[in-house]
Amino acid sequence: MARYEAEIDHGALFVGSPETVAQKIATVARDLRLSRFDLKYDIMHLPRVARARTIQLLGSEVAPRVRELLAKEPTHV
Secondary structure (H helix, E strand, O other): OHHHHHHHHHOOOOOOOHHHHHHHHHHHHHHOOOOOOOOOOOOOOOOHHHHHHHHHHHHHHHHHHHHHHHHHOOOOO
């Protein structure tokens, strides 16, 4: 569990509320000077409704918030 939590806080896992995920994506994009961010997510055995909600949140809340955060402090690309 400790390793999982460390990956969430400082690693490659992007887990949490739309705001938490957006903040982490924006931080990584800024720190690594990314102009593109590809996300592959593992939804394993989630029910179809939960998968659909995840995709919906990514498009309606996370992506717009990432754009907003990066517009405030653009990357150095």
